[in-house]
Each structure stands twice: as C-alpha cells, then as structure tokens.
Amino acid sequence: MYIKQVKWVGVTAALLAMFAVAMGAFAAHGLKAILSEPQLATLRTAVLYQFIHSLGALIAIGLSALAPLTAFRPSLVAASWLFIAGVLLFSGSLFGLVLFEARFLGPVTPIGGVCFLLGWGVLVSVFARVGGQSDKKENVQ
Numbered sequence: 001m002y003i004k005q006v007k008w009v010g011v012t013a014a015l016l017a018m019f020a021v022a023m024g025a026f027a028a029h030g031l032k033a034i035l036s037e038p039q040l041a042t043l044r045t046a047v048l049y050q051f052i053h054s055l056g057a058l059i060a061i062g063l064s065a066l067a068p069l070t071a072f073r074p075s076l077v078a079a080s081w082l083f084i085a086g087v088l089l090f091s092g093s094l095f096g097l098v099l100f101e102a103r104f105l106g107p108v109t110p111i112g113g114v115c116f117l118l119g120w121g122v123l124v125s126v127f128a129r130v131g132g133q134s135d136k137k138e139n140v141q
Contacts, residue, residue, distance in 0.1 A: 002064075002073065009061040009080045016087050017054035020047050023095070039098045046094035050087045053116055057083040060123060072126045079122040086115030 027035075027043040035043070057080040063069050064076035090112025093105035 002077075005077050006061055006065070009057055009077065009084065012084055013054045013057035013061070013080070016050060016084065017058070020051040020054060020091075023047050023050070035098065042094050042098050046091040046098075049116070050091040053083040053087050053119070056119065056123075057081075057087075060119075069126070069130070072129070075122050075126050079119045079126070082115045082119035082122065086112045086119060088112070089115060 023043065024047040027040060027047065031043070032040065060076045060079040060083065064073045064080075069076065089108050093108040093112060096102040096105040097109075
C-alpha cells in the first residue's frame with residue numbers, strides 16, 4: 001500500500017509541478033495581451049502556490065522513505081495529500097475564476113488554503129516529534 005501511495009503522490013505532484021510551469025509560461029506569454037493585470041496577478045499567485053506545494057508534496061513523500069523518519073510515514077503521506085488537495089482546490093479555483101469566470105469557485109479557494117495550512121501543520125508536528133519517544137525504535141544510532 002505504501003509504495004502505491006508513493007507512486008500516486010509522486011506522479012500527481014510531479015504533474016502538478018509540470019502544469020505550474022506550463023501555466024506560468026502560458027500566462028506570461030499567451031494571456032498577457034488578453035487578461036487584465038489583476039487577473040494575471042491572480043494567475044501568478046495560483047502558479048506560485050501550485051509550484052511550492054507540489055514540491056512540498058514531493059519532499060514530504062521523499063522524506064517518508066528515510067529510515068529515521070519511517071515512524072512518521074503516515075503523517076508524511078498525509079501532508080503530501082493535503083498539499084495536493086490544496087493545489088487542486090486553491091490553484092484550481094483561481095484558474096477557474098480567471099480563465100472561465102467561474103465565480104462559484106470563489107468559496108473553494110480558502111478551503112485549498114486550509115489544506116495547505118494543515119499540510120504544513122502536519123510537517124511541523126512530525127519534525128517537532130523527531131528524536132522523541134514516538135520514534136525511539138526507528139531511530140537507532
């Protein structure tokens with residue numbers, strides 16, 4: 001089950017990062033003449049957050065494979081999925097708002113932001129516990 005999680009998180013996060021690069025280039029070159037400056041700024045925000053959190057998901061899933069952190073594997077996998085959910089909800093809703101004028105997506109954006117915050121909170125929790133009682137058997141020196 002864990003290997004499937006790594007595969008799906010890795011593929012999904014890498015695709016989202018690739019899409020962030022493509023959307024950034026498309027916004028900067030293909031949409032510059034069509035969209036207003038506030039719309040371009042919104043797209044830049046969506047791309048930036050998508051890129052950062054796609055990389056965050058890749059880093060978290062990568063850390064889950066490190067021997068000293070295997071005790072925290074479920075939390076690291078959860079953080080990865082929270083980042084991916086945040087990208088889909090936050091960046092996806094901003095793309096929809098700007099490109100398709102889908103105003104109904106406005107309330108979705110903060111839900112994505114909450115997913116980002118939860119993902120970072122999970123990582124804080126993991127690193128705060130490293131070296132503590134919960135990972136003694138995994139952290140043999």
